[in-house]
Structures are given as structure tokens and as C-alpha cells.
Amino acid sequence: MPKNVGKSVARVDAFEKATGRAKYMDDLCDRSALIVKILHSTIAHGYVKSVDTAEAETIPGVVKVLTCFDVPDIKFPTAGHPWSMDPHHQDVADRMLLNRHVRYYGDEVAVVIAEDEVAAAQGVRALKVEYEELPFVLDPQKSMEEGVPQIHEDCPHNVLAHTDIRRGDYQKAIQEPGLIRVEGWYDTPTVQHCHIENHGCFAYEEAGRVVVVSSTQIPHIVRRVVGQALGISWGKVRLLKPYIGGGFGNKQDALYEPLCAWCSTQVGGRLVKLECSREETFVSNRVRHAIRTHIISWLRPDGTFVARKFEAFSNQGAYASHGHGVVAKGMGAFPQLYPCDNLECDAYSVFTNTPASGAMRGYGIPQAMFAGESHIDDVCRALNMDPVAFRRKNLMPMGYVDGFSKNELYADTFNQCMNKGMETIDFVRKYKEYQNQTGPVRRGVGVAVFWYNTAVWPIALESSSCRMVLNQDGSLQFQTGETEIGQGCDTAYSQMVADAVGIPFEDVHVISTQDTDITPYGTGAYASRQTYIGGFSIMQTAKALRERILNIAHEQTRMPVSNLDLVDGQIIRISDGRVLKSLGDLAMESLYSMEHSQHITAETTAQIKTNAYSFGCSFAEVEVDIPMCKVKLVNMVNVHDCGTLINPALAEAQVHGGMSMAIGFGLSEQLLFDEKTGKPLNNNLLDYKLSTFLDHPDLQAEFVENAEPTSPYGTKALGEPPACSGAPAIRNAIAQATGVYVRRIPITPHVLYAEFRKAGLIED
Amino acid sequence: MAEKFVKQYKTVHFNLNGNDVERSVDVRASLTDMLRNDFRMTSVKKGCEVGECGACNVLIDGEAFNSCIYLAVWAEGKHIRTLEGLLGPDGEMSDIQQAFIDEAAIQCGFCTPGFILTAVEILETGKEYTDAELRKLLSGHLCRCTGYENILRAVKKTMYKRLGKAMPE
Numbered sequence: 001m002p003k004n005v006g007k008s009v010a011r012v013d014a015f016e017k018a019t020g021r022a023k024y025m026d027d028l029c030d031r032s033a034l035i036v037k038i039l040h041s042t043i044a045h046g047y048v049k050s051v052d053t054a055e056a057e058t059i060p061g062v063v064k065v066l067t068c069f070d071v072p073d074i075k076f077p078t079a080g081h082p083w084s085m086d087p088h089h090q091d092v093a094d095r096m097l098l099n100r101h102v103r104y105y106g107d108e109v110a111v112v113i114a115e116d117e118v119a120a121a122q123g124v125r126a127l128k129v130e131y132e133e134l135p136f137v138l139d140p141q142k143s144m145e146e147g148v149p150q151i152h153e154d155c156p157h158n159v160l161a162h163t164d165i166r167r168g169d170y171q172k173a174i175q176e177p178g179l180i181r182v183e184g185w186y187d188t189p190t191v192q193h194c195h196i197e198n199h200g201c202f203a204y205e206e207a208g209r210v211v212v213v214s215s216t217q218i219p220h221i222v223r224r225v226v227g228q229a230l231g232i233s234w235g236k237v238r239l240l241k242p243y244i245g246g247g248f249g250n251k252q253d254a255l256y257e258p259l260c261a262w263c264s265t266q267v268g269g270r271l272v273k274l275e276c277s278r279e280e281t282f283v284s285n286r287v288r289h290a291i292r293t294h295i296i297s298w299l300r301p302d303g304t305f306v307a308r309k310f311e312a313f314s315n316q317g318a319y320a321s322h323g324h325g326v327v328a329k330g331m332g333a334f335p336q337l338y339p340c341d342n343l344e345c346d347a348y349s350v351f352t353n354t355p356a357s358g359a360m361r362g363y364g365i366p367q368a369m370f371a372g373e374s375h376i377d378d379v380c381r382a383l384n385m386d387p388v389a390f391r392r393k394n395l396m397p398m399g400y401v402d403g404f405s406k407n408e409l410y411a412d413t414f415n416q417c418m419n420k421g422m423e424t425i426d427f428v429r430k431y432k433e434y435q436n437q438t439g440p441v442r443r444g445v446g447v448a449v450f451w452y453n454t455a456v457w458p459i460a461l462e463s464s465s466c467r468m469v470l471n472q473d474g475s476l477q478f479q480t481g482e483t484e485i486g487q488g489c490d491t492a493y494s495q496m497v498a499d500a501v502g503i504p505f506e507d508v509h510v511i512s513t514q515d516t517d518i519t520p521y522g523t524g525a526y527a528s529r530q531t532y533i534g535g536f537s538i539m540q541t542a543k544a545l546r547e548r549i550l551n552i553a554h555e556q557t558r559m560p561v562s563n564l565d566l567v568d569g570q571i572i573r574i575s576d577g578r579v580l581k582s583l584g585d586l587a588m589e590s591l592y593s594m595e596h597s598q599h600i601t602a603e604t605t606a607q608i609k610t611n612a613y614s615f616g617c618s619f620a621e622v623e624v625d626i627p628m629c630k631v632k633l634v635n636m637v638n639v640h641d642c643g644t645l646i647n648p649a650l651a652e653a654q655v656h657g658g659m660s661m662a663i664g665f666g667l668s669e670q671l672l673f674d675e676k677t678g679k680p681l682n683n684n685l686l687d688y689k690l691s692t693f694l695d696h697p698d699l700q701a702e703f704v705e706n707a708e709p710t711s712p713y714g715t716k717a718l719g720e721p722p723a724c725s726g727a728p729a730i731r732n733a734i735a736q737a738t739g740v741y742v743r744r745i746p747i748t749p750h751v752l753y754a755e756f757r758k759a760g761l762i763e764d
Numbered sequence: 765m766a767e768k769f770v771k772q773y774k775t776v777h778f779n780l781n782g783n784d785v786e787r788s789v790d791v792r793a794s795l796t797d798m799l800r801n802d803f804r805m806t807s808v809k810k811g812c813e814v815g816e817c818g819a820c821n822v823l824i825d826g827e828a829f830n831s832c833i834y835l836a837v838w839a840e841g842k843h844i845r846t847l848e849g850l851l852g853p854d855g856e857m858s859d860i861q862q863a864f865i866d867e868a869a870i871q872c873g874f875c876t877p878g879f880i881l882t883a884v885e886i887l888e889t890g891k892e893y894t895d896a897e898l899r900k901l902l903s904g905h906l907c908r909c910t911g912y913e914n915i916l917r918a919v920k921k922t923m924y925k926r927l928g929k930a931m932p933e
Binding site for chain 1: 769779792800801805806807808809810811812813814815816819846847848850851857861862864865866868869870871872873874875876877880899900902903905906907908910912913914915918
């Protein structure tokens with residue numbers, strides 16, 4: 001019986017964080033650090049002809065100026081993916097440390113290294129750049145047209161990648177007489193992660209190697225990328241990851257670690273620090289892919305899908321980063337969520353002269369769910385069907401198996417989740433009550449479901465390594481390459497370790513910091529993989545440690561191993577339940593034995609060749625003030641089946657955060673660019689409308705716990721899923737309230753004004 | 765040519781977490797810079813440095829301020845409290861810190877110090893606030909992890925505890 005798994009224990013890092021003692025990147029950096037500041041391009045596309053550094057170099061405190069003409073001639077990839085031994089599956093290497101060919105407004109052109117921030121900033125301002133400007137393009141579909149300048153030399157029509165899915169015969173199937181055709185184009189915006197700690201890092205050389213301390217989710221991967229970018233062997237790089245102030249996928253990329261490391265090597269290995277401002281974080285880190293999706297569904301009047309078409313145009317921005325994986329994941333959900341025999345699906349990732357799009361919580365699924373779940377309500381309107389009944393009829397049924405991932409839907413999850421959500425929000429009553437309203441202020445309720453795959457197998461490697469070291473008192477340290485980024489995995493892991501080894505929770509000490517010199521290899525925090533993937537290596541390493549402990553117990557007590565157990569930190573004789581000794585006594589004797597001294601450790605790697613579906617739904621209730629074109633979110637409920645909960649309180653908290661992100665995605669957040677210059681218009685927290693305390697109703701998180709059979713702890717993804725279905729649920733609620741089916745987010749008053757006028761709900 | 769400039773310094777005397785202190789600071793430095801760099805008050809976080817996110821919040825004479833847009837020299841004669849000052853002499857946590865832990869109101873922890881100090885300001889008024897009022901009073905802080913839900917619970921719970929009243933359902 002698990003003693004700790006399943007309990008809402010307090011976070012293991014809570015005291016540190018509640019007292020301000022938790023050390024983040026900048027808290028660890030010595031105040032003697034030189035400061036690196038970046039000069040970003042002020043054109044959206046073109047070539048740097050020259051950079052005049054003379055004036056900057058005269059500013060007191062400026063130590064060195066480096067430009068795009070100084071960097072090594074090496075292109076490197078940045079995506080936080082495991083390295084692939086297959087060259088065709090490796091990430092696209094398309095950027096240099098500083099770029100002569102600048103591809104978006106905000107690209108890196110030069111750096112100033114100075115003794116303090118003021119001198120560095122003055123140095124940057126004093127640089128004079130001469131550009132050769134090229135035409136630029138901000139929209140992915142326009143970027144594919146003839147005559148548009150190529151953003152990357154080897155990508156004709158600026159298409160980074162195009163993949164498709166074909167099933168059955170779409171063209172033939174749509175010939176069936178009597179079909180109802182529903183078509184829509186759905187747009188999602190460019191948004192940013194907005195973790196409260198901006199990305200930053202510091203670097204120095206030590207013993208002929210470069211050490212980087214970074215606010216990253218993926219220390220082992222960044223170590224590799226720093227090696228690649230600097231053209232040095234990977235063992236020459238040491239990467240440390242302290243506590244980080246959120247990541248949400250932005251820090252699942254090598255951001256400025258390679259540049260910072262290189263800067264240190266250019267000033268004799270001195271300590272240099274590069275911290276992004278909020279304005280830089282918005283533009284020159286990563287953003288979420290804006291995706292335009294075109295869906296056509298062909299249905300029989302009874303609500304059966306006959307054929308479906310899906311096209312998605314994903315705004316990749318200026319660099320490949322995570323590349324095509326994001327829109328491909330979104331497309332991958334389409335045939336699985338609502339199975340249909342005849343499909344034509346195409347996804348395009350297209351370069352534009354906008355900030356590079358990378359990973360962001362949900363990895364293409366929030367975009368795909370906005371399009372897909374909005375479209376389902378469009379279908380329900382066309383067929384005059386109830387949105388819940390339609391979903392029950394068409395959603396992936398229990399027992400469904402995906403041919404590629406081999407994932408199986410083991411339980412009647414969708415119905416269970418929807419039932420729970422409907423009950424919580426009182427959906428049936430409200431849905432009926434809100435039909436056919438009149439008047440200026442109207443209410444509506446909406447539903448949307450989501451599909452999310454845990455971890456990345458079989459697309460890429462899934463492995464996790466864990467090390468446990470027993471102390472003299474019977475407590476232990478453990479570490480994994482999987483990182484705590486705020487989501488709470490250190491706590492969940494500690495609960496797992498206590499149960500798997502058989503020691504009290506207080507005796508488990510997690511080493512939160514990853515140090516690539518010490519921490520066993522693991523790829524980091526992404527793909528909602530932590531509890532699922534980490535669970536395998538923890539279970540396996542605990543088993544190895546227990547085996548060692550029980551063998552030593554046998555040596556020390558002469559009882560057969562088969563009659564020994566470790567329970568709650570005590571060595572027990574199974575046959576009579578007698579406590580033979582404490583684990584602490586065993587460890588002391590083992591370590592200091594004059595006959596056979598050994599320290600007790602275990603370390604294993606688990607490779608994971610499974611994957612798990614994580615599902616759930618959102619219900620939203622809105623009040624729409626039609627003359628004001630304003631939406632008030634009155635109520636919101638998310639229901640998740642992420643398997644067995646490891647820590648219910650932390651799971652609930654995780655869901656709240658994802659719901660908040662979905663609310664912003666649906667109603668307020670959008671990074672805007674000037675059409676004339678490509679310049680970002682609102683790259684700060686005042687003009688970019690991140691949800692505040694006042695923009696939320698009470699958020700309700702509910703769970704359905706169907707233990708996931710492929711996981712040793714019955715768990716699966718929960719990190720990203722809460723962000724996936726909120727926006728379409730809000731959109732569908734607005735549709736019920738007003739009869740206006742908006743097909744773009746965020747649904748701001750500007751958008752509603754145009755839509756309400758078109759629908760005749762308001763006049764000038 | 766680069767402008768010639770001479771750095772100017774000024775000695776500032778103030779009370780930091782109950783202790784009288786003084787420092788010579790660059791007159792251009794923000795209070796955030798001085799607290800972080802000169803006093804190593806690492807609870808004072810930098811999230812935007814232009815007064816938008818609330819991560820650098822400190823209490824100045826009992827009132828919450830974004831220290832990033834408050835000059836260090838303005839601290840002259842003030843009583844300044846940071847999260848470090850909230851712990852008791854033997855390291856005991858205050859009720860509001862404990863409530864943040866108990867209600868799972870902490871995730872990445874970066875906005876936490878600022879939020880807790882605004883909560884202190886709210887709680888020290890000794891007043892009872894509605895949820896809507898609490899939301900407004902706390903709205904100067906941005907958080908991307910929690911959706912604010914558990915932060916509200918933590919503040920509300922502590923408010924009722926201090927008022928000696930049962931928390932309404």
C-alpha cells in the first residue's frame with residue numbers, strides 16, 4: 001500500500017520559497033560579474049552591412065564589443081529535444097550566436113560586455129548598425145506565396161516542413177448524397193509564456209571548461225547545444241540549473257546560454273551574466289505558434305462523420321526552434337479525437353519575419369483544440385444537435401488504440417469527465433435556461449474536450465536516469481535529470497521514492513539542482529513527462545537500492561534475503577514481523593565496517609517505450625454584455641483524467657494555472673506587430689494582457705482517476721493538459737449566449753464589436 | 765563621442781527589517797538594486813523592472829511598493845520590510861507564509877515574496893474584506909503558475925484566522 005503517493009503533502013521546496021531563500025539564477029551570481037547586453041535588430045529582415053563599435057568602445061566600463069562579424073561560423077539547433085542519432089531526425093541548425101542575416105525585428109546583432117548594467121546599456125545605444133533591408137512577411141500563408149523573399153536559403157516558399165495524414169478516400173466519400181458540409185477557418189494568436197522570472201544565465205571558465213548556470217528546463221540538452229554552438233566537445237561544458245521562476249516551454253530551448261558561454265570565452269573566461277529584460281523575453285526568446293486552421297467536416301444528418309479535411313498553417317517565425325513538431329502534434333490529435341474513416345490532413349510550418357516560435361505549454365494542442373472544438377460546436381449548430389450528445393456519440397471510444405503510438409483509451413474517460421464537469425457547473429439546467437435569450441446581457445455555457453499525449457515516445461527517445469545515495473542515518477539523497485520548474489515534480493518524486501524504497505518521507509532528500517557534472521542524464525521538463533517518465537527510473541532505482549540494502553542486511557543479520565523487508569526505514573524479518581535493525585544502523589555498520597566497507601548507492605537508467613493518453617474537458621459559463629462587447633467569465637471547471645493522483649493538492653494547483661493560461665489565450669493575450677515595420681507593439685506586461693487576479697472567476701479543478709496501466713504509479717500527463725481546452729469552452733459559451741460563433745482568439749471587445757455588427761446585434 | 769559622466773553617490777540611512785542600516789549608493793540605483801546587491805535580500809525579485817509584475821514588492825512604512833521603480837535614495841529615513849524580515853527570531857514562519865504552504869499557493873515561487881508582503885499589508889489593516897476586494901487588493905501582482913486561486917485561499921484563510929472568525933463557505 002502506498003503511504004505517501006496519493007497524499008497532499010506540502011511541497012518539499014515550500015519553506016525555501018515562502019521565505020525567499022530559494023536561490024534562482026541571479027541570486028547565485030557573484031556581484032563581480034561582467035554584464036552582457038544584446039543589440040537587437042531594428043529591422044524585420046535584411047543583412048547587417050556593418051557595425052560601428054568605435055563610440056561604444058570609448059564608454060567607461062565597456063570591456064568588449066562583439067558583433068555578428070566576430071562569431072564562429074557555426075549554425076546550431078536550439079530545440080529542447082533529445083539528440084537523435086538519425087541525421088534526418090535532428091533539429092534544424094539555422095542560427096548563429098549573432099546573425100548577419102537578421103530575420104525578425106529583435107534578432108541578435110551584437111553584444112556589449114561591460115562592468116555594469118549602465119555601461120553595457122550605454123554601449124549598446126552607442127553602436128551604429130548599417131543594414132541592407134529586404135522585404136519582410138508576417139503572415140505564414142502570405143509567406144508561402146510566389147515572390148516572397150526566402151528567409152532561410154534552403155527553404156523554398158519558406159516552408160520549413162509539410163506533413164500529411166491520409167485515411168480512406170476523402171474525395172470519394174464526400175460524393176455521398178445528402179451530406180451536410182461544415183467549414184471553418186480558425187485563428188489562434190502569438191502568445192508568450194510570461195514566466196515571472198525572465199530567462200537569464202551566467203558563465204565562466206574553470207579548469208579549461210566553460211560553466212553555465214541557467215534558468216532552463218533542460219540542463220543536459222542545453223549543455224549539448226552550448227558544445228555545438230561553440231564548436232567544443234560536450235564534456236567541456238558544465239551546465240547547472242537552480243530553482244527557476246517558471247518556464248512553460250520557453251526555457252525548453254537553448255536561449256542565451258550559448259551566447260553567454262561564448263562571451264565568457266572572449267573575455268578570458270571571466271564571469272559574465274546575461275539577463276533578459278521583460279521586453280526581450282517577449283520578442284527574442286520564444287513564443288507560441290500562431291496557427292490558422294481550416295476544417296471541413298462532412299456529416300450525415302444523424303451526426304455521423306463521413307469525411308473530414310484539416311489544414312493547418314503554423315507561424316514558425318524566424319527560426320526553426322522546435323520546428324514542425326508543434327503543429328504536427330496538433331494535427332496528430334485530429335484523427336484520434338473524433339475517429340473518421342476518410343481524412344485528408346495537412347500541416348505546414350512556415351517561416352515568417354516574426355519571433356521564433358517554440359514549445360509552449362500544450363505544444364500545439366491548445367491551438368488544435370481551439371480549432372477542433374470550436375468546429376465541433378459549429379457542426380452541432382449546423383445539425384441542430386446538443387454539443388454534449390454529439391461529443392458522446394463521436395469522441396474516441398473506450399478501447400480505441402492508436403496504430404502509431406499504441407496508446408489505448410482504457411476507460412470511459414470522456415463520458416466520466418464530461419459527467420463530472422456537467423454536474424459541477426450545473427450544465428444541463430443552465431444550457432436549457434440560456435437558450436434563446438434576448439436583451440443586452442446574456443449568459444451561456446460551453447464545453448470543450450482535449451487530447452494530450454504524455455511524453456514523446458515513439459517520436460523521440462524517452463529515458464530517465466536516477467541516482468540514490470544512502471546516508472549514515474538511513475536517509476537518502478536522490479536526483480534525476482528531470483527538472484523542478486515550479487510544477488512540483490521534486491515533491492511528487494520524493495513521495496514516490498519514500499514508498500518505493502520503504503523509508504519515511506522525511507528521510508527523502510531531493511537534490512533539486514541539476515548539475516550535468518553530477519546529475520544522471522535526463523532530458524528535462526517538457527511534454528508533461530515528469531511524473532510519468534521519472535516514475536520509471538525512480539521505481540527501478542529504488543528496486544536496485546533495496547536489493548543492495550537487503551543483501552547487506554543479510555550479511556549483517558544472516559537472515560535469508562527472502563525473509564527480509566525494508567518498511568518505514570526498518571529492516572523487518574517477514575516471518576515474524578520483528579524489527580531486526582534500523583536502516584540507519586545498517587548504513588552505519590556498512591560504511592564503517594572493518595571487514596566489508598561499502599557506501600550504499602544505486603543508479604539506473606529506464607528507457608520508456610510507452611506513452612499514455614491524458615484526457616479531460618473544460619466547462620465555461622460567461623456573461624456577455626452585447627452593447628459593450630465585453631465577456632465576463634463567470635464560472636470555469638476543468639476535469640482531468642491524468643491517472644492516479646500523486647499529490648492531489650499540487651495537481652489541483654497545476655490545473656488552476658493551466659486554466660488561467662487558457663483564459664488569457666481565449667480572451668486577452670496576443671503579441672502584436674506593426675504591419676509596416678514588423679516591430680512588436682506590446683512586448684511588456686502592461687500592454688500585453690496577461691490575466692490578473694481580477695480577470696478570473698473561482699477556478700474549479702476536478703479529477704477522474706483511472707489508473708494508467710503503463711505507469712508504475714498509474715500516472716500520466718497533467719502539466720500541459722489544463723491549458724488545452726479552456727479557450728474553446730469559453731468560445732462555445734459565448735456562442736451559446738449570443739448565437740455568434742467567433743473563429744479567432746483572443747475574443748477581445750475589438751473582435752466582438754465586428755462580429756456583433758455583422759450579426760446585427762449592435763448598430764453604429 | 766560618448767558623454768562624459770561622473771558617478772554620484774549618496775549615503776542612505778534607513779531601517780531594514782528592524783535594523784538601522786546605512787549604505788552609500790549610486791543615486792541612479794533602484795531600491796531593488798540596493799536591496800539585492802548591497803544587502804543580498806534575494807526575496808526581492810526582478811520580473812520586469814518597470815513596475816508591472818509586482819515581484820519586487822517591499823513594504824515601505826507599512827505600504828506595498830514596487831521597489832524597482834522606487835529610487836534607493838528615497839529610502840532615507842524609511843522603515844523597509846522584505847520577506848526576510850517576516851521570519852521570527854528562531855526562524856518561525858509567520859501565519860501567512862504557512863498559509864501559502866498549506867494552501868499550495870506556491871509553485872515556481874518567483875512571485876511569492878511579493879504576494880506575501882502585499883498580503884501582510886492587507887492583513888495588518890485588521891479589516892474583513894470580501895473576495896472581490898481581496899482580488900482587487902492583490903491585483904498588483906502577476907502570477908503565471910497558480911491562476912491566483914490558492915493565493916486567494918491562503919490570504920482569506922489567514923484573514924479570518926486573525927479576525928478570530930470562521931471562514932464562510
